[in-house]
Amino acid sequence: MNSRIGYVAFNTFREAVRDRVLYNLVAFAFLISAAAVLVGEVSIDIERLVVVNLGLTAVSLFGVVIAIFIGIGLVSKEIEKKTLYTVLSRPVRRWEFVVGKFVGLTGTLVVNTFLMAIGVLLALLYVAHRFEQADVWVLVALYFIVLQFLIVCALALVFSSFSTPLMSAVFTFALFVIGSLADDLRGFARITQGLPGVVATVIAYLVPNFSAFNIITQAAHGDPVPGRLILYNTIYALLYSAMAISGAVLIFQRRNLK
Amino acid sequence: MAAIEILNLEKTYHVGFWRKRPKRALRPLNLSIQEGEVFGFLGPNGAGKTTTLKLLMGLVSPTAGSARILGMDLDDARVKAQIGFLPEQPYFYDYLTAQELLVYYAQLSGVPAKERGKRVAAILERFGLADAAQIQLRKFSKGMLQRVGLAQAIFHDPKVVFLDEPMSGLDPMGRREVREMIQQMRGEGKTVFFSTHILSDAEALCDRVAIIYQGELRGVGSVAQLTSQTKRKVELIFCAASVPASLRALGVEARVSGDMVNAVIDEEQQDAALDILRREHLRLISLTPVRGSLEEYYVEKLKPRENGKGAGV
Numbered sequence: 001m002n003s004r005i006g007y008v009a010f011n012t013f014r015e016a017v018r019d020r021v022l023y024n025l026v027a028f029a030f031l032i033s034a035a036a037v038l039v040g041e042v043s044i045d046i047e048r049l050v051v052v053n054l055g056l057t058a059v060s061l062f063g064v065v066i067a068i069f070i071g072i073g074l075v076s077k078e079i080e081k082k083t084l085y086t087v088l089s090r091p092v093r094r095w096e097f098v099v100g101k102f103v104g105l106t107g108t109l110v111v112n113t114f115l116m117a118i119g120v121l122l123a124l125l126y127v128a129h130r131f132e133q134a135d136v137w138v139l140v141a142l143y144f145i146v147l148q149f150l151i152v153c154a155l156a157l158v159f160s161s162f163s164t165p166l167m168s169a170v171f172t173f174a175l176f177v178i179g180s181l182a183d184d185l186r187g188f189a190r191i192t193q194g195l196p197g198v199v200a201t202v203i204a205y206l207v208p209n210f211s212a213f214n215i216i217t218q219a220a221h222g223d224p225v226p227g228r229l230i231l232y233n234t235i236y237a238l239l240y241s242a243m244a245i246s247g248a249v250l251i252f253q254r255r256n257l258k
Numbered sequence: 259m260a261a262i263e264i265l266n267l268e269k270t271y272h273v274g275f276w277r278k279r280p281k282r283a284l285r286p287l288n289l290s291i292q293e294g295e296v297f298g299f300l301g302p303n304g305a306g307k308t309t310t311l312k313l314l315m316g317l318v319s320p321t322a323g324s325a326r327i328l329g330m331d332l333d334d335a336r337v338k339a340q341i342g343f344l345p346e347q348p349y350f351y352d353y354l355t356a357q358e359l360l361v362y363y364a365q366l367s368g369v370p371a372k373e374r375g376k377r378v379a380a381i382l383e384r385f386g387l388a389d390a391a392q393i394q395l396r397k398f399s400k401g402m403l404q405r406v407g408l409a410q411a412i413f414h415d416p417k418v419v420f421l422d423e424p425m426s427g428l429d430p431m432g433r434r435e436v437r438e439m440i441q442q443m444r445g446e447g448k449t450v451f452f453s454t455h456i457l458s459d460a461e462a463l464c465d466r467v468a469i470i471y472q473g474e475l476r477g478v479g480s481v482a483q484l485t486s487q488t489k490r491k492v493e494l495i496f497c498a499a500s501v502p503a504s505l506r507a508l509g510v511e512a513r514v515s516g517d518m519v520n521a522v523i524d525e526e527q528q529d530a531a532l533d534i535l536r537r538e539h540l541r542l543i544s545l546t547p548v549r550g551s552l553e554e555y556y557v558e559k560l561k562p563r564e565n566g567k568g569a570g571v
Binding site: 003011018019082083092257 | 343
């Protein structure tokens with residue numbers, strides 16, 4: 001990796017780590033995992049199901065909140081506070097800055113997810129007393145959650161490169177909600193005829209398909225996840241993020257830092 | 259070789275939400291600054307100083323024109339390694355310590371890893387920040403932040419340094435420190451381009467100054483050259499208990515102290531004033547030309563132009 005991207009990424013990671021709000025969110029996610037244990041205790045025979053469902057949902061939800069919360073300020077905050085001026089007056093290209101920010105934020109989220117995953121796995125161990133072979137699908141579900149974060153980070157960065165933090169948060173969250181319903185949107189597009197059908201199809205395939213990444217229920221039931229889905233989701237997340245980051249770079253490249 | 263060469267550089271912003279209208283922030287600007295020169299860029303707030311600096315830093319793109327630094331185009335990657343920049347009222351990553359910030363900038367500037375620690379320690383020492391090296395910047399005072407700002411602008415040993423209002427918001431001690439630092443940079447042979455609206459600083463530090471107003475260059479030259487263009491005056495001191503009425507009729511500013519009169523008159527009225535003194539049998543003590551100040555020149559250049567004409571460069 002280009003060393004300047006690495007330096008920007010490390011600084012982004014360091015900023016996130018030193019932000020106390022982040023710790024509150026991680027602590028809250030841990031609390032949810034602990035609560036899952038309690039709920040699991042009172043759910044006779046379905047403890048595992050409850051713990052995996054609640055735990056992974058907490059990891060996903062809090063991760064998305066963190067991704068949006070940090071992502072929306074990645075570029076706009078630097079412009080607003082003028083910290084960017086002293087960075088871009090050095091031999092740093094704008095695209096390097098944007099990619100560095102993206103890498104730093106995804107790095108932060110991977111570490112966070114790792115910590116929160118430990119909480120979920122401990123809760124699982126507590127209720128089941130041992131790990132089973134089916135628990136490997138919990139790890140796959142966690143991997144999909146991380147892929148989902150890649151896309152959310154990239155989207156937040158796109159909006160952050162031309163909009164205010166508040167509007168960026170609204171846009172990113174709206175896209176996350178729409179993307180989580182992408183399967184329904186595609187179903188709607190299939191049964192709609194004429195121009196509305198074309199518009200619905202374009203929108204359905206343009207928004208990120210987050211529903212494909214949600215295998216929490218499957219993992220909770222211990223159902224296997226096909227290798228093909230893992231491959232497709234990986235390629236989809238990488239391509240979608242790459243396109244979004246390219247968009248962010250294109251916008252940011254032309255932007256006047258007034 | 260010119261350290262900075264600006265050729266017809268121009269910037270127009272489009273302002274407004276629905277109906278965007280053009281706003282000229284900088285009219286075609288031509289300037290050439292030589293290596294080793296300390297150059298002052300003067301003008302009131304909103305004159306176009308910061309826009310010019312942002313154009314030179316590549317933070318905004320020009321509407322027309324171009325600029326070269328050390329003979330290289332602004333988009334040449336090598337340029338950025340040779341320049342240092344202190345923005346106006348700088349704000350740095352306040353979650354970092356002074357040392358971490360300088361190491362980060364050293365990394366981005368391409369300072370070799372083995373030299374970073376040594377250079378950062380030396381610059382912290384030079385700017386009197388060694389004791390505060392491990393303190394987060396959010397706990398720094400404005401003066402300390404300005405010192406960090408100057409440190410980050412020069413620690414990688416750039417050939418050309420751009421400072422945007424480096425004295426703004428500083429107390430007299432802070433301003434003095436910045437002045438000394440600029441003088442040190444001159445001693446090291448660096449080219450310094452700094453914007454300011456504090457004329458005494460420019461007068462004390464600059465080899466040459468340019469005056470910009472409403473996005474337009476109104477004058478450029480050495481302080482001596484520019485002040486020589488102001489209306490020449492002479493100071494007359496003569497013995498008298500009061501100012502003669504005929505002299506007052508010339509519209510002179512005069513002050514009586516004891517039996518001496520101190521009067522300042524336009525140079526072209528000098529002969530008429532001396533005739534009056536002769537006629538009134540008053541003894542002349544001295545006649546001294548008064549040097550125009552940069553402030554007078556500045557005020558003159560900032561006057562609105564009549565019929566699109568007036569004070570030219």
